[in-house]
Amino acid sequence: MLNPQWLRSFAALAELGNFTRTAERLDLTQAAVSQHVQRLEERLGPLLIRRPRQLELTPAGKALLAYCADVAGADQRLQQRLSAAETTRGEVSLISPGSIGLALYPQLLQLQQAYPGLSIRHRFAPDQEVLDAVLENRFELGLVTLRPDDQRLSVSRFAAEPLELVAPAGVAIRSWTDLQQLGFIDHPDGQAMASRLLSRRFPDEPGVRSLPCKGYINQISLILEPVAGGLGFTIIPRYARLAFTRPDAIQVISGEPEVVDTLWLLHRAEWPLSARAELVLQHLRPGFAGP
Structure with missing residues (x-):
């Protein structure tokens, strides 16, 4: 041994x-x-x-x-197995992308305040890290944006999350030229998200790489700070925008078509969820049920 x-x-x-x-x-x-x-x-x-x-x-x-x-x-x-029946005591572990994580974490804390015996362990991570963490049993629950095909996993729809074009409040955005004049605030998923959304809304234009980059930030909770300061626009998931603490300083530029991601809930299929995890999902699902 x-x-x-x-x-x-x-x-x-x-x-x-x-x-x-x-x-x-x-x-x-x-x-x-x-x-x-x-x-x-x-x-x-x-x-x-x-x-x-x-x-x-x-x-x-x-x-x-x-x-x-x-x-x-x-x-x-x-x-x-030893503690699965404990509904309101013990650890609940969840790993998720940052955007949905910003919206989930305050609700997890509310649940922990209601049940002080719970210990919430939540990590922000990209899809592949989430997948590995659940498969390796380091986290009981995980959320990803791409549905995995693995028989070891139980996969279910958790939420729908549109991508949004977010600009400084009061700035008129009516055309591609307006985006060029404003410039793009990039982030780790910025180019990919902007390509998906802008290619559909402006199919005849050259794409996000032709726009001037006015900044880059890798902390999801700070992406909208330069936008609120008038330095550029960005493309982010809706839950990241909803978590921003100064909504009056930004605006969502609506348009068609929408680009909507599905967030998938993962856990190991070989054994049942703990009673604590079931409690957490009962608390979270009503606020994140997608269309």
Whole structure:
């Protein structure tokens, strides 16, 4: 039986690729992390190829990392089975895109205030990370914008979310020329979202890459700040716009056709949801039911 602490150190090191960051995450010394890896290598052979600024897993290291995921999944399943009947006590874990997350998190906190025995763990992440986290049992619930085709997952429709063209309040946007004069505020999904929406509303124009870029921000809660300041327009999902704290400083430019994403709820299909997760979904679904 391999020491669980050694396994935790190795799994964190494989994820972070750095002994110092791994030690900080696990609240250990760097020497302790090195010792844990050394002990594993004494049992299993070389696990890491150490290069300047880079760690690479050997085939044995990759096999051990898969084993770590299996152990973590088994531990989580045990905890879920032992506490699945607890409706208002214990942890509920949810991983979601940032836009819907901005709308979900305040409601999750309201639920936790109503039931102080609950512990809410919520992470913002892109689709692939959400998918991996649910499949690896690191989160019980996940939301994605692209429906996965995996028999290990139970997938259901959770919400519909249109993309919106958002501009500074009071600025007239009637044509492509108006967008050119205003300029685009970009973000990690900005080019893709703008291409999808603008190509439909302005099919005869050259596209978002021809527009002047007036700024870029990778924090979803801040994307509308430069827009509110009159620096440009952007394309974002509706829930991100609804979470903005200064709605009077912005405006949504309506138009046809709409581009609407479906948000899909994921959880592992092999075992039932915990009673806590069912409680959370009962609380959230009425406010996010799509058309």
